[in-house]
Amino acid sequence: MGDYPKALEFYEKAHKIYEKALPPNHPNLAISYNNIGTVYKNMGDYSKALELYEKSLKIREKALPPNHPELASSYNNIGQVYKNMGDYLKALVFYEKAHKIFEKALPPNHPNLATSYNNIGAVYKNMGDYSKALELYEKSLKIREKALPPNHPELASSYNNIGQVYKNMGDYSKALIFYEKAHQIFEKALPPNHPNLATSYNNIGAVYNNMGDYSKALEFYEKSLKIREKALPPNHPDLATSYNNIVLAVLDLVVYDIIVDSIQHEGD
Structure with missing residues (x-):
């Protein structure tokens, strides 16, 4: 985790110098506002981040040509x-403004264009429009498969996102295919106790649970928990999620075994 207060201290020192030395619409002043805004965003202070990002944008709209990459940024x-504030309609407006610039400024298989499709897809997913999200995630994946090496983390991210959409749509077989593709990359690219690997095990376990294969779900939930107990502090929310998932899977498995046993006895 970054030392955000320290980063903020130095960014603000730099900003004070820029304010004295540069004209009010200088691009470097916009970069400075942007840097400070990013720290506030990472600290979870979204209203402050928004205020600073808007100051940066105001300068860039005056100082830069309309299709400049920094405007898209x-x-x-x-x-x-x-998006982080849950205002998905406004998020969509700004993501699509960025995307229009990327489409004009970048070659069709540029990774930044894939990221842009991914961002817009995530908003549609959060809005519950899974078919639109899937369409955009697949566009992102198509670019990434051409532009990136086969074990790149962003490819895993695409597979994971598509898996999540299929899971939300109730197509568990397809969800499993994409979650497992993501998992194969994570296993090669990450150390064995990395939290993202735990999340991947958890995702696959959730699909098996939804498919009614509770013993398989339990197997993956326990793999996830094993990593999280080593990698995370004892009061981390992801640990609570793992404990909760395991309890539910065990209960579902017990109920399932009782039902199967009852059916077998009725047939005797």
Whole structure:
């Protein structure tokens, strides 16, 4: 985890110098506002982050041509803050503004274009429009499969996102295919006790649980828990999630065994 208060201290020192030395619409002043905004965003202070990102954007809209990549970066950052605040309609407006610039400025298989499709897809997913989310996630994946090496983390992210959409749509077989593709990359790219690997085990376990294969779900939930107990502090929310998932899987398995046993006895 970053030392955000320390980062903030030094970014603000730099900003004071820029304010004295530069004209009010200088691009470097916009970068400075952007840097401080990112620290506040990472600290979870979204209203402060938004205020600073908007100051950065105001300068960039005056100082830069309309299709400049830094303008796209500002729109993207503001979109991300609105997404984190749960204001998905505003997030969509700014993500799509960024995307229009990327489409004009970048070659069709550029990784940043894939990220843009992914961002917009995530908003549609959070809005419950799974078919639209899937369409955008697949566009992102198509670019990443061409542009990135086969074990790149962003490929795993795409597979994971598509798996999540299929899970939300109730297509558990397809969800499992994409979650397992993501997991194969995580296993090669990450150390064995990395929290993302635990999340991957948890995701696969959840699909098996929804498919009614409670013993398989329990197996993956326990693998996830084993990593989380080593990697996370004892009061971390992900640990609570693991404990909860295991309890529910055990209860479902007990109920399932009782029902199966009852059916067998009725047939005797």
